[in-house]
Amino acid sequence: ELFRWWCTFLFRPESGSGAAGLLGGLLGNNNSNNSVSPELQGFIDCLERVNDALTKTKGPYFLGDFAPDHPTMIDFVFASHVERMLASVAYWKGYNLRSRTQFPQLEALQGWIDALETHEYYLAFKSDYYTHVKDIPPQYGPGYDGIANLERIAEYQSNILGRDGNSWNLPLSHDDELQPLYRGPPLPLSVLEAAQLTADADGSYETAGKSENMAKACRSMASWKLASNGPSISIFSARGGPSGANNPRKTFGAQLADPYAESDTTVVDAVDAALRVTGLALQDIEDHYGDALPTSKYTKMLKAAVPKQQTKGVISSLQYLRDRIGVPRDLPLASARYLRAYLNWAIDTLKQ
Numbered sequence: 398e399l400f401r402w403w404c405t406f407l408f409r410p411e412s413g414s415g416a417a418g419l420l421g422g423l424l425g426n427n428n429s430n431n432s433v434s435p436e437l438q439g440f441i442d443c444l445e446r447v448n449d450a451l452t453k454t455k456g457p458y459f460l461g462d463f464a465p466d467h468p469t470m471i472d473f474v475f476a477s478h479v480e481r482m483l484a485s486v487a488y489w490k491g492y493n494l495r496s497r498t499q500f501p502q503l504e505a506l507q508g509w510i511d512a513l514e515t516h517e518y519y520l521a522f523k524s525d526y527y528t529h530v531k532d533i534p535p536q537y538g539p540g541y542d543g544i545a546n547l548e549r550i551a552e553y554q555s556n557i558l559g560r561d562g563n564s565w566n567l568p569l570s571h572d573d574e575l576q577p578l579y580r581g582p583p584l585p586l587s588v589l590e591a592a593q594l595t596a597d598a599d600g601s602y603e604t605a606g607k608s609e610n611m612a613k614a615c616r617s618m619a620s621w622k623l624a625s626n627g628p629s630i631s632i633f634s635a636r637g638g639p640s641g642a643n644n645p646r647k648t649f650g651a652q653l654a655d656p657y658a659e660s661d662t663t664v665v666d667a668v669d670a671a672l673r674v675t676g677l678a679l680q681d682i683e684d685h686y687g688d689a690l691p692t693s694k695y696t697k698m699l700k701a702a703v704p705k706q707q708t709k710g711v712i713s714s715l716q717y718l719r720d721r722i723g724v725p726r727d728l729p730l731a732s733a734r735y736l737r738a739y740l741n742w743a744i745d746t747l748k749q
Contacts (some may be wrong), residue, residue, distance in 0.1 A: 457512035484529035490548035514581035515600035579606035583731035620679035631669035637717025
């Protein structure tokens with residue numbers, strides 16, 4: 398039933414004005430049009446029934462009476478759908494279902510999500526909103542923007558797409574407004590242990606998340622991933638070069654999928670040089686701590702590494718790579734945001 402209401406709400410145009418007033422205020426609409434469509438009303442009503450079911454168990458999970466301390470298969474089945482709902486409702490409708498301010502009536506559901514995130518094995522398949530909003534349309538068709546809450550829709554879309562000047566740019570904010578990073582382990586436990594980062598008593602990493610060591614661990618993981626498959630990544634990125642080839646796409650096909658694309662061989666070496674400098678900047682903690690911008694040392698190094706006549710092709714290649722970093726396929730979000738941000742630093746540097 399929840400899946401049906403989500404599809405009705407997201408993948409069909411919303412009807413005109415429905416009930417307004419109290420629910421509109423609870424949902425934080427910030428426009429003169431704060432009407433609630435029947436589709437939104439039905440979706441929220443169904444979420445509240447799910448929330449009520451969670452309040453009746455001894456633990457935070459659906460079978461909490463039998464397994465109060467860990468999730469079961471039913472939780473994971475729900476999680477795969479709820480993840481998509483969180484991302485899509487924020488992106489196309491401008492509502493943050495995890496916000497206890499916007500949705501105080503969903504406290505148990507929000508607690509269920511928080512509890513799942515304390516487990517490392519959930520991190521292994523937990524995606525981010527950007528990846529979801531790019532992979533949802535090929536599966537379900539295009540989402541429809543909401544008929545209200547228009548300012549917040551624009552704000553959330555800008556955040557998710559990395560176009561707000563903050564979410565994918567240095568210096569990065571400590572946390573993410575829409576996608577909390579530290580409710581559980583933000584990186585694999587082996588990485589956190591190597592960086593001497595430990596959990597708080599509640600299983601979160603809120604305290605560790607504020608430390609320089611967390612930024613160092615996130616940067617190190619991103620640079621390791623970049624370096625471990627460097628030549629292939631350079632060739633892949635060069636698909637975005639001026640002479641790169643794109644395959645024809647089907648209607649509603651994955652926007653960023655180019656399985657048969659060919660690289661622009663004329664820029665591969667320059668792209669490789671730019672990525673090497675980017676990886677070095679990620680690794681060099683002494684040059685710039687935490688979320689800070691690399692110093693002029695790396696700005697000069699990057700510009701020297703890329704011939705002027707190939708700058709445009711390298712920029713488009715780095716953009717191609719940046720837009721195709723998937724979570725969790727390539728990196729966990731806490732580390733992926735650094736790789737995206739450092740690629741944007743390289744792009745901005747080369748544009749100067």
